[in-house]
Amino acid sequence: MVDRNVVRRGYDELATAYAADRVEDSRGRAVLDRFRESLPPDARVLDAGCGQGTPVLRALNDSGTAVGADISRTQLALAAENVPGAPLAQGDLVALPFRDGAFDAVTAYHSLIHVPEGRHQAVVDEFARVLGDGGRLLCSEGPEPWNGENPDWLDTGVEMQWHIAGAEATRRQLRNAGFVIERESTVDDSLADGEDARWTFFAARLTE
Numbered sequence: 001m002v003d004r005n006v007v008r009r010g011y012d013e014l015a016t017a018y019a020a021d022r023v024e025d026s027r028g029r030a031v032l033d034r035f036r037e038s039l040p041p042d043a044r045v046l047d048a049g050c051g052q053g054t055p056v057l058r059a060l061n062d063s064g065t066a067v068g069a070d071i072s073r074t075q076l077a078l079a080a081e082n083v084p085g086a087p088l089a090q091g092d093l094v095a096l097p098f099r100d101g102a103f104d105a106v107t108a109y110h111s112l113i114h115v116p117e118g119r120h121q122a123v124v125d126e127f128a129r130v131l132g133d134g135g136r137l138l139c140s141e142g143p144e145p146w147n148g149e150n151p152d153w154l155d156t157g158v159e160m161q162w163h164i165a166g167a168e169a170t171r172r173q174l175r176n177a178g179f180v181i182e183r184e185s186t187v188d189d190s191l192a193d194g195e196d197a198r199w200t201f202f203a204a205r206l207t208e
Contacts, residue, residue, distance in 0.1 A: 001147075002116040002161045004071065004092065011051070011072035014158040019052050019078060027187040028109065028140065029055060031201045035107070035138040036063055038203075043104040046130060048093055049111020053079030053086070056109050061086045067103070069096060093123045101132040108139040110199070112170075117147070117163045121173045128177040128206055135206045137179060140199045141170045143186055167200040179204035 011018070036059060039045065043064045047057040050068030052075050060066035067087045068079050076088050091097040093108075093115060106127045115123050127137055142164035153160040165173070167186070174181055183203040 002114060002163045004114075004116060006159055006161050007114045008071045010153065010158050010160045011070075012074040014154060014156045014160075015052065015072070015074040015078060017154050017156045028199060028201065029059075031185060031187065031203075032056060032059060032107070032109070032138065035105075035136070035203055036060060039064060039105055039136065044102070045105045045107065046096075046098065046103045048096065048106055048108045048127065049114075050079055050088070051075045051111075053082035056107055057086060058083045060107065067098075069093075069098075093126060094119055096126045096130055098130045100129055101135075102130050103135060104132060105136040105138070106131060108137070110140055112139060112141055113162050113164050115163060117165075120163075120165045120169070121176060124170075124173045124177045124179075128179065131206045133206065137174075137204045137206070138201065139170070139204075140201050141165060141167060143167045143198055143200045145169065170200070170202060174202060174204050178207050180207055 045060045045064055045066045047068045050057045050070050057066055057068045061083050069089045069091050070076050071092055073090055076090055079088055089097050145166035146164040149161040151159045181202055181204045186200045188198055
């Protein structure tokens with residue numbers, strides 16, 4: 001079972017090490033670029049779980065108005081340095097600190113995987129809530145369900161926890177929230193050096 005406080009403390013404590021290992025050019029970046037190019041030039045986009053702001057929030061901000069949200073205050077401090085001028089908010093994905101219909105699109109790159117078991121549907125419902133009719137979502141999940149923890153992630157002595165719902169469950173959660181899946185792709189994508197994994201990306205639209 002993922003403890004959100006362990007995740008928050010973990011990303012606070014290993015922020016520098018994670019930033020040093022973060023991979024910015026990967027196959028997942030190509031998925032992001034394709035999604036970004038499909039959005040209107042003035043799209044207001046939320047990067048949910050923005051972390052240090054690179055590469056996702058920075059890329060979104062280059063082509064529109066992007067807002068970052070993360071549970072970790074230290075990660076948000078790095079995001080403020082990496083993406084100057086982008087609005088940032090600290091908050092939990094289960095209860096995003098934004099009004100209904102505030103955004104045209106939401107991205108959630110490798111952030112759903114830290115949500116406690118049984119709360120994934122609530123997060124997807126939150127994505128739908130903050131999107132307007134026809135709003136777009138790009139999110140990633142592991143192809144297969146998995147629970148795990150590492151007491152020494154990235155050789156930092158810091159604990160991290162994950163709950164991966166899997167692609168099948170994510171498809172169901174998206175549809176339950178009113179999304180139509182427009183594109184699905186599974187690719188090898190490096191999150192950090194030495195952390196290669198296989199990810200399923202879902203591009204979906206909220207039905208009007």
